[in-house]
Amino acid sequence: MPELRKDPVIGRWVIIATERAKRPVDFATERDQPLPPQECPFCEGREGATPKEILALRPNGGGANGAGWTVRVVPSIKPVLRIEGEINRRAKGMYDLMAGIGAHEILVEGPKHVANAADLAVEQIHAGLHAAAARIADLEREPRFRYVLWFKNYGEVAGAGRIQHARSQLIALPIVPKRVKEELVGTRRYFEEKERCLLCDLLIQEREAGTRVVLETAHFVALCPFASRFPFELWLMPKRHACDFRAVRPEELRDLAWVFKQVLGRLKATLNDPPYNYLLHTAPFRRQRGRVGHWRTIEEDFHWHIELIPRLTRVAGFEWGSGFYINPMPPEDCAKYLREAAVAAAEPAHV
Amino acid sequence: MPELRKDPVIGRWVIIATERAKRPVDFATERDQPLPPQECPFCEGREGATPKEILALRPNGGGANGAGWTVRVVPSIKPVLRIEGEINRRAKGMYDLMAGIGAHEILVEGPKHVANAADLAVEQIHAGLHAAAARIADLEREPRFRYVLWFKNYGEVAGAGRIQHARSQLIALPIVPKRVKEELVGTRRYFEEKERCLLCDLLIQEREAGTRVVLETAHFVALCPFASRFPFELWLMPKRHACDFRAVRPEELRDLAWVFKQVLGRLKATLNDPPYNYLLHTAPFRRQRGRVGHWRTIEEDFHWHIELIPRLTRVAGFEWGSGFYINPMPPEDCAKYLREAAVAAAEPAHV
Numbered sequence: 283m284p285e286l287r288k289d290p291v292i293g294r295w296v297i298i299a300t301e302r303a304k305r306p307v308d309f310a311t312e313r314d315q316p317l318p319p320q321e322c323p324f325c326e327g328r329e330g331a332t333p334k335e336i337l338a339l340r341p342n343g344g345g346a347n348g349a350g351w352t353v354r355v356v357p358s359i360k361p362v363l364r365i366e367g368e369i370n371r372r373a374k375g376m377y378d379l380m381a382g383i384g385a386h387e388i389l390v391e392g393p394k395h396v397a398n399a400a401d402l403a404v405e406q407i408h409a410g411l412h413a414a415a416a417r418i419a420d421l422e423r424e425p426r427f428r429y430v431l432w433f434k435n436y437g438e439v440a441g442a443g444r445i446q447h448a449r450s451q452l453i454a455l456p457i458v459p460k461r462v463k464e465e466l467v468g469t470r471r472y473f474e475e476k477e478r479c480l481l482c483d484l485l486i487q488e489r490e491a492g493t494r495v496v497l498e499t500a501h502f503v504a505l506c507p508f509a510s511r512f513p514f515e516l517w518l519m520p521k522r523h524a525c526d527f528r529a530v531r532p533e534e535l536r537d538l539a540w541v542f543k544q545v546l547g548r549l550k551a552t553l554n555d556p557p558y559n560y561l562l563h564t565a566p567f568r569r570q571r572g573r574v575g576h577w578r579t580i581e582e583d584f585h586w587h588i589e590l591i592p593r594l595t596r597v598a599g600f601e602w603g604s605g606f607y608i609n610p611m612p613p614e615d616c617a618k619y620l621r622e623a624a625v626a627a628a629e630p631a632h633v
Numbered sequence: 634m635p636e637l638r639k640d641p642v643i644g645r646w647v648i649i650a651t652e653r654a655k656r657p658v659d660f661a662t663e664r665d666q667p668l669p670p671q672e673c674p675f676c677e678g679r680e681g682a683t684p685k686e687i688l689a690l691r692p693n694g695g696g697a698n699g700a701g702w703t704v705r706v707v708p709s710i711k712p713v714l715r716i717e718g719e720i721n722r723r724a725k726g727m728y729d730l731m732a733g734i735g736a737h738e739i740l741v742e743g744p745k746h747v748a749n750a751a752d753l754a755v756e757q758i759h760a761g762l763h764a765a766a767a768r769i770a771d772l773e774r775e776p777r778f779r780y781v782l783w784f785k786n787y788g789e790v791a792g793a794g795r796i797q798h799a800r801s802q803l804i805a806l807p808i809v810p811k812r813v814k815e816e817l818v819g820t821r822r823y824f825e826e827k828e829r830c831l832l833c834d835l836l837i838q839e840r841e842a843g844t845r846v847v848l849e850t851a852h853f854v855a856l857c858p859f860a861s862r863f864p865f866e867l868w869l870m871p872k873r874h875a876c877d878f879r880a881v882r883p884e885e886l887r888d889l890a891w892v893f894k895q896v897l898g899r900l901k902a903t904l905n906d907p908p909y910n911y912l913l914h915t916a917p918f919r920r921q922r923g924r925v926g927h928w929r930t931i932e933e934d935f936h937w938h939i940e941l942i943p944r945l946t947r948v949a950g951f952e953w954g955s956g957f958y959i960n961p962m963p964p965e966d967c968a969k970y971l972r973e974a975a976v977a978a979a980e981p982a983h984v
Contacts, residue, residue, distance in 0.1 A: 290859070299959060304864075309945040441947040460955070600802075605815070613649070
């Protein structure tokens with residue numbers, strides 16, 4: 283059973299995967315050779331190669347775990363957390379730990395063997411977003427879970443592993459990750475002083491300046507953040523204030539699919555198909571809704587968004603240990619390159 | 634002039650290197666081909682290939698910027714911060730920024746073309762530690778600086794670049810990095826409750842348990858931390874409570890050199906010469922010494938140490954964005970491997 287352990291100095295939780303015992307030499311020799319396409323477990327027609335599906339969209343019908351789907355969510359075959367068991371929060375001397383309880387799901391973004399979601403049709407991307415929102419809403423029903431990480435690793439450097447089939451992942455956790463807590467604290471502090479959302483204010487300022495904005499649609503802004511850690515780092519931000527991705531409206535989700543298609547396509551064209559990661563930043567589960575003034579009230583002050591990072595630069599020693607980064611390219615330059623790299627794609631219906 | 638910019642949500646400072654303009658294609662094609670040894674600017678006899686030295690140890694005499702040194706510190710030829718100019722703290726709308734003022738120095742750890750410090754003699758490592766302590770003490774005299782990062786990148790993956798000559802780096806900053814602040818807050822909170830140092834308590838518990846201890850000398854303990862983010866992550870911790878590395882005593886520095894030799898040698902043997910990073914965690918400059926009860930009083934509560942991370946695993950998307958890590962190997966297993974991998978090296982005189 284994996285363990286969740288807490289760093290006693292800075293309070294960061296870590297999954298320690300106690301059962302995946304490795305010898306040191308396994309790390310030294312490990313290379314991610316791509317799996318041949320005919321062995322891909324995520325292609326249509328090979329549904330038996332994965333655990334039984336949790337969710338699938340079959341607009342033209344068809345039975346579970348067979349062909350005919352557009353998007354399919356399955357349990358991870360190598361889950362980092364276990365769904366069954368007691369959380370068993372406890373101390374070990376001065377340390378805090380709990381059982382590694384959670385869920386780990388793979389969201390397969392299309393039936394064809396396409397590696398980069400940049401090459402999927404907007405409607406296909408839209409189906410993937412729809413499935414992600416549905417899975418997050420469903421995972422919230424489990425009372426042991428406090429947060430779900432929805433993220434994507436594309437390319438070997440970004441941690442995609444051996445299978446070159448577009449997919450994202452969902453990891454439901456019994457804790458709120460450190461970085462999410464920091465964002466909640468930062469936006470809460472701002473709200474207490476201003477009675478306004480920090481990221482709403484930031485959006486107004488960025489749209490006025492324009493220098494870091496990559497594109498804007500009816501419902502979203504894609505921009506390179508002012509204090510970007512990495513070249514071509516991007517935030518995809520909804521214009522409408524909402525703390526929770528699951529509150530997204532159908533017209534916003536369609537719009538977001540087009541934004542993803544544009545942004546991923548422009549990164550691919552501008553940076554020669556770079557590896558990348560993205561991660562949803564959204565409000566935790568189990569918050570106490572509507573209790574204004576309570577420290578857990580985050581409806582007004584948090585603003586969900588997606589953080590996207592192409593993996594172009596090496597991360598050096600002091601960046602790991604200090605939380606302090608060097609970015610060799612100003613976000614204003616990155617945004618300019620991406621503004622000029624528009625990709626042909628069907629416009630969202632409402633623009 | 635580079636800029637220091639602050640993330641408005643979580644307060645993290647980033648260096649934006651505005652002058653190193655790159656085209657996107659430079660990131661896509663960049664590879665670090667090793668420089669031929671005869672072109673190494675850090676070898677004895679090629680002193681003219683670096684900027685003029687800041688410090689050099691020449692136990693047998695000899696003139697500045699000539700041969701005969703054991704350790705040599707020079708300014709970086711590609712500094713990420715500039716030493717001259719006003720800090721010019723200012724706002725830009727809701728954002729905070731300042732000029733990229735600081736120092737960036739390279740500490741060459743020996744005159745011979747040896748890549749991994751694991752292959753240096755203990756006395757050579759000791760000379761490097763001595764030079765690091767001297768440079769940190771000197772940099773503290775500059776009133777614009779608040780912290781110095783002393784770190785090492787070994788191996789291409791860890792950011793060592795093209796030159797395969799053992800060296801560490803010093804970056805003096807006009808701010809305290811986020812992670813250091815978090816450690817100060819965490820240890821301060823513990824001290825306020827217990828009136829004891831968190832890391833002193835941790836050392837007692839770890840030495841009693843023994844399962845995560847790799848080695849122990851008269852003055853130091855090397856251990857794999859309870860909530861390790863990475864396999865074979867290590868902390869090198871002084872047994873004597875001190876918040877500040879510069880307070881290190883001569884006998885401790887000699888001991889630490891032996892600990893480094895052991896730890897780096899054991900990692901090399903166990904993990905087939907892995908890339909690694911280490912970083913000193915020490916108290917900031919300009920603290921208000923002796924004012925007990927003041928929030929900046931960290932003499933009692935902070936405990937300097939060195940964090941060392943072999944770069945074995947890919948860091949995936951959600952780890953970047955969430956501050957939440959998955960470690961595939963328990964620190965107890967890692968410590969056991971490293972305990973059993975003792976390296977032949979002269980014992981410190983006092984053991």
